[in-house]
Amino acid sequence: MFFFSFPAESTVNRSSSPSIFYESFDDDFEGRWIVSEKEDYKGVWKHAKSDGHEDHGLLVSEKARKYAIVKELDEAVSLKDGTAVLQFETRLQNGLECGGAYLKYLRPQDATWKSKEFDNESPYSIMFGPDKCGSTNKVHFIVKHKNPKSGEYIEHHLKYPPSVPSDKLSHVYTAILKPDNEVRILIDGEEKKKANFLSSEDFEPPFIPAKIPDPNAVKPDDWDEDAPMEIEDEEAVKPEGWLDDEPEEIDDPEASKPEDWDDEEDGEWEAPKIDNPKCEIAPGCGEWKKPLKRNPAYKGKWHAPLIDNPNYKGIWKPQQIPNPDYFELDHPDIEPVAAIGIEIWTMQDGILFDNILITSDEKTAESYRETTWKPKFEVEKEKQKAEDAAAGFDVLSGFQKKVFDLLYKIADISFLNAYKPKLLDLIEKGEKQPNLTIGILVSIVIVFLTIIFKIIFGGKKPVKITRQTNNSTVAETSNDQGSSREKEQENEEEDTNAPPRKRSTRREN
Secondary structure: OOOOOOOOOOOOOHHHOOOEEEEOOOOOOEOOEEEOOOOOOOOOEEEEEOOOOOOEEEEEOOOOEEEEEEEEEEEEEOOOOOOEEEEEEEEEOOOOOEEEOOEEEEOOOOOOOOHHHOOOOOOEEEEEEEEEEOOEEEEEEEEEEEOOOOOOEEEEEEOOOOOOOOOOOEEEEEEEEOOOOEEEEEEOOEEEEEEEOOOOOOEEOOOOOOOEEOOOOOOOOOOOOOOOOEEEOOOOOOOOOOEOOOOOEEEOOOOOOOOOOOHHHHOOOOOOEEEOHHHHHOOOEOOOOOOEEEOOOOOOOOOOOEEOOOOOOOOOOOOOOOOOOOOOOOOOOOOOEEEEEEEEEEOOOOEEEEEEEEEOOHHHHHHHHHHHHHHHHHHHHHHHHHHHHHHOOHHHHHHHHHHHHHHHHHHOOHHHHHHHHHHHHHHHHHHOOOOOOHHHHHHHHHHHHHHHHHHHHOOEOOOOEEEOOOOOOOEEEOOOOOOEHHHHHHHHHHHHHOOOOOOOOOOOO
C-alpha cells in the first residue's frame, strides 16, 4: 500500500489525481527544503526561472561546488506493493562536463538524524538520475537493499544504464518499479532500459548471491573425463560402389601449359584440379571412414555441483560483515522513502531541478510529462532550431541530431559496453564541432561498424585449405588457419622488406 505526503505548497489539482507527492518549485523552497549545514557543502541553491520560461525550479548556481538539500516527507512512501513511479526533470543549462544531477530517495533515518546534517553518508533506498564525468556517462539507478541474512545494506547498480542526453534542453527522467520485479527507465517518456530486479544479468552485484561449488562433492567413480564426445559408429557400413582408389579431384585434362611458362623461373607446371567426374556418380571417393556418432559414455569434465555460498560478501568494502548464508528472494525488500535529497558535486552551474513526482500510477506520470515538461521542451527545441538556422547550418543540424541520436542508442547496446567510454568520447567530440561535415559523420558510423564486425567476427581470417599434388591428393587444413589480421600484416611487411624470391608455382584455382 502507498502512503504519500501532500505538501501544502503544491498547486496540483488532486481531485483528478491519485495520491502523489509532487514538488513544482512554483513557490520558494526556503523553509520547506533544508540546505545541509555540513562544512563540505558550500554550493548555493537558488529559486530561479528556467532560461526562456516563467517556470521556476531549484538551481545549482555556482561552479565547482558540493551541494546538498533535502525535503522530509510527512509520511514515508512504501515501495513494496504495487507500481511505484519516480520522476523528475533536470535541465543542464550550461551543459555537464563533470558532475551529477541525480536524486536520492532516503530511507527512514535514525532518531538522532537531522535534515541539516544531510550528506553523502545519509542512507538512501534508491539513487536515480544523470551522472557524467570522464568515462562515466550514465543515468544511475541504484538500489540500496538490506540483506535478509546479515542485515547489511548493499548497493545494487543497474547494468548498462542509458546515457545522459548531451544537449542543454529540459529532460524528464522516469523510473517505473513493477510488482513483478520489472524496472523500466524512461527518458522524455521513451523507454531506454528494461530490467528485472532478480536477474543477475541486470544488476551488479545481483540481489540473490551467486552459488559456489560444493567443497564436499566427490567425482563419481564412473566419470571418465577423457572419454571423447563422439566415437566411430561401429554399425556403419561402407556404401556399395564406393571408389576407394579414386581421388576427389583430378588434373584438368583440357588444361595445357601456357606458352610463356618458364620451368626454370616458374617451376614445374601443374595442371589445375577439377572434380573427379567418377565421384559424381559414385557414393563417394577416397578412403572410407566410419562416421562419428555421439558417445553415450561422454560426460565431459566433472565439476562439483553448486551449493549455497556460506562466505558470500558481495562487493568488498572496508568493515563489511560477511554474508553467512545464501538466501532466496521473491521480491526485493526496498525500504520506504522518508525524504528526497539532492547531494551532488559538480563542475558546472546552471543545473535546474523541477517537477519531482512520486506516484503509483504510470498514467499520472505521463500526464505530468505532457503538461509540465513537454511544452517547455518543445519551446526549447524550436529555439535551438532557430539558433542553428541563424548560424547557417540548420539543414545539417537536423541531420546531425538524427545521426547522433542513433549513435547514442548504438553506444547503449550492452555488448558494446567495453567500448562505450571511447564511443561516447568520439560522439561528444563530433557534437562540439558545429560545422561537422557529412563525411565525418560517415566516418563515425564506419568506426561503429568496424567495432561491431570485430566483435562479431573476432578479426579472424578464414581457414585456408591446401591439397597435396601427388596422385592421392587429400584435402588438409593449413597450419596457419585462424591466424590474426595483425599477423597477416606483419607477414606482408616482411615480404615487402625481404629480397626477391623465386616465383611461386602458378596454378589456376
